[in-house]
């Protein structure tokens with residue numbers, strides 16, 4: 293079957309990040325069903341794809357957004373204009389000015405702290421604001437993340453207070469307990485975390501109204517058993533009926549809901565290695581390819597032996613700025629479009645201007661199959677990053 297993006301390719305000027313509106317809708321429906329079946333709230337962790345034009349659609353389907361600080365919180369407010377939209381912010385430490393700015397957003401703001409010291413410093417001020425709620429991140433000491441380098445529960449981690457410290461907490465300052473331990477994990481691990489937290493925090497859960505089970509639940513992945521998550525959340529609710537569970541996935545919201553479209557600019561053979569030079573860079577546009585060793589699937593690639601094999605490389609000067617090895621039934625030619633599937637998660641927020649090559653457009657393939665550019669980056673954008 294032809295992929296939806298195939299018929300739009302001739303209209304796409306590369307490189308371009310392209311949201312697939314229908315696929316995003318499908319992901320949001322999966323998440324909205326979980327809300328209905330469990331009473332849990334689900335937030336979108338903006339860091340997974342800080343692309344403001346999709347916030348309205350996401351905010352309408354979910355309960356709000358999770359931000360990493362003031363700027364992401366402001367982006368959430370600007371991107372989804374509804375006063376009841378919740379904005380939850382977690383940061384390892386805040387300045388007094390940042391607390392002031394978060395409170396002045398006048399939204400349904402939730403500020404999560406990473407230490408009792410900051411909680412005690414800022415909690416009383418926040419309590420004077422009716423619209424604001426307070427959270428405390430706890431380190432659940434459960435290492436389940438798929439990539440060790442993204443494990444917030446690693447030994448010596450700076451994320452979250454240890455459970456032993458909770459005996460010193462002033463509970464009048466805490467509405468929510470927050471844990472984050474997962475990264476691209478399947479339902480069995482989501483369930484394990486939820487059950488673990490129910491046991492670990494048994495002695496203190498009577499003090500709070502909300503428990504946020506963080507992100508990393510890879511809910512929209514084909515192998516994720518949604519029923520297992522729903523069961524775990526409902527069991528938790530049975531044990532603690534006064535508590536509203538919250539999930540804050542980032543990747544799962546945009547997983548497979550967009551592409552990075554590139555072009556082959558050059559072909560170059562080095563002693564039998566056929567390099568295809570693309571106008572998109574792994575290092576500059578999807579840094580996780582290099583940082584986490586991720587390989588993005590490509591439309592129409594094949595595993596059939598004897599097919600035409602290429603190493604996709606980039607134009608930056610970094611020697612290992614390489615996408616990986618790909619093969620096709622027909623030989624590639626200069627000008628061919630390459631569609632990296634699942635191109636949205638953790639690419640936009642991490643993309644950079646290294647070597648000054650053009651950044652991918654931000655665009656959408658809408659429900660009707662029409663291609664529209666939201667944002668084109670020019671030399672002026674590049675210059676503004678580095679001008680006085």
Ligand SMILES: Cc1ncc(COP(=O)(O)O)c(C=O)c1O
Pocket residue numbers: 337339340358382472474475476506507508509540541542543544
């Ligand atoms: C506190 C917190 N919540 C949510 C997320 C989102 O995780 P994911 O995009 O893996 O679902 C992260 C990711 O780093 C996080 O640090």
